[in-house]
Amino acid sequence: MFVSISKIYINGKFLTQESTGVQAYAFGMMEAMKRQNIPFEVLSPKSTELSDSFNAKKIGFFSNLNLWEQCSLPFFVNKQSNSILINFCNSAPLFAKHQIVTIHDLAFEQKDVKWFSFGFRRWYRFLIPRIVKTAKVIFTVSEFSKQEIITNYKVNSKNIKVIPNGLYANIKIASQQIQENYVLLVGGNNPRKNAVFIIEQIEKIEKLGLKLVILNAGNSVFDSSEIAIHPSIIQLNYVATEQYYSLIKYAKALIYPSLYEGFGIPILESLCLKTPVICSDLLVFRESYGELPLYFGPTNSSEFSKALEKLEDVVISDLDVEKLKQKYSFDESVSLILKTLQEL
Numbered sequence: 001m002f003v004s005i006s007k008i009y010i011n012g013k014f015l016t017q018e019s020t021g022v023q024a025y026a027f028g029m030m031e032a033m034k035r036q037n038i039p040f041e042v043l044s045p046k047s048t049e050l051s052d053s054f055n056a057k058k059i060g061f062f063s064n065l066n067l068w069e070q071c072s073l074p075f076f077v078n079k080q081s082n083s084i085l086i087n088f089c090n091s092a093p094l095f096a097k098h099q100i101v102t103i104h105d106l107a108f109e110q111k112d113v114k115w116f117s118f119g120f121r122r123w124y125r126f127l128i129p130r131i132v133k134t135a136k137v138i139f140t141v142s143e144f145s146k147q148e149i150i151t152n153y154k155v156n157s158k159n160i161k162v163i164p165n166g167l168y169a170n171i172k173i174a175s176q177q178i179q180e181n182y183v184l185l186v187g188g189n190n191p192r193k194n195a196v197f198i199i200e201q202i203e204k205i206e207k208l209g210l211k212l213v214i215l216n217a218g219n220s221v222f223d224s225s226e227i228a229i230h231p232s233i234i235q236l237n238y239v240a241t242e243q244y245y246s247l248i249k250y251a252k253a254l255i256y257p258s259l260y261e262g263f264g265i266p267i268l269e270s271l272c273l274k275t276p277v278i279c280s281d282l283l284v285f286r287e288s289y290g291e292l293p294l295y296f297g298p299t300n301s302s303e304f305s306k307a308l309e310k311l312e313d314v315v316i317s318d319l320d321v322e323k324l325k326q327k328y329s330f331d332e333s334v335s336l337i338l339k340t341l342q343e344l
Helices: 023-033 065-077 120-133 143-153 195-199 203-207 241-249 264-272 283-289 301-309 318-327 330-343
Strands: 005-009 043-044 083-087 099-102 137-140 160-162 180-186 212-217 231-238 251-257 277-280 294-296
Touching: 023 137, 023 330, 043 065, 065 083, 083 294, 099 120, 120 143, 137 143, 143 160, 143 283, 160 294, 195 203, 203 212, 203 283, 212 241, 241 264, 251 264, 264 277, 264 283, 277 283, 277 301, 277 318, 294 301
Parallel strands: 005 043, 005 083, 083 099, 099 137, 137 160, 180 212, 180 251, 212 231, 251 277, 277 294
Antiparallel strands: none
16 A cells, blocks of 8 residues: 555544544544545444444453553554554554554643543643654644644644544435524533533524524533523534534524634534534634634624624625535545655
8 A cells, every 4th residue: 555554543442432523533534535445444442332334343351441542452553564553533542653643622731721521631631742742643633733732742843734624425414403593502511612601692692583502512521511591592412413414504503602622613514504603713713714704702792792793694605615615625634644644
């Protein structure tokens, strides 16, 4: 296949996890690799149950996922000659000899915030600085995240490749689930998504004849974030992919008030489904989406009100969608991965 690499292994720990943006990135990359007939093998824990459409090879004996990743996975891959391990979902084994690490963002490194559980934050602050120092290459999803990695860990910029997110090739949308007019907020129980601020603006949303639908993340690594009970707030827990796209498609807008992001996949998904977006004014969103969303300061009530007032004037054209799909394509990202592998 390549001069120095004859086998690509992929860390399949994510197959045991509910699919959020990070896991969706891994699935998208692997599907694109299959379309391009790039041979690879997924290695997963024996406890894999949630998703195994890639016929993963189950290895190791540990049921604890961190122990599996840190012990079973490197023990196996280090015995394989001319191979590379690709980790698409932030974490990776400390002692794998030949690996690529993907770091989506450094939210866990932000000071004076409690967006994750103490144990998760402590583990990542130990793990990530070490794996980025030993990885052959670091993938990340935006120029913003690349600069964050360089600043925090003093990594040579040549060792970091921006491999952007993309859209699934065939998005399937379930039938409309909520008949009332609504705006959608995702990751409601993740404090970094800033749901509390939007809840405080509920009267402004009500005045437009809209409900606020909050889709909670199922991931327990987040510190708890209580959502107020209100007649104009509809809370939903984790939903299947087709239902998720249905919620986006039929929303009057996606509201994405995050305090920090490395990319913001729901914005891309929404814009490509021609659903307007009101989002926080972050550098990474400006980098990724230009002037397509309506922006507001993530704690600025007045700016949020102005964005709501402009909502009816938003038109997302076919040309806008086409440009986004060309800019953010898993197939193009896999081409960048291939180029990187050939340079190793």
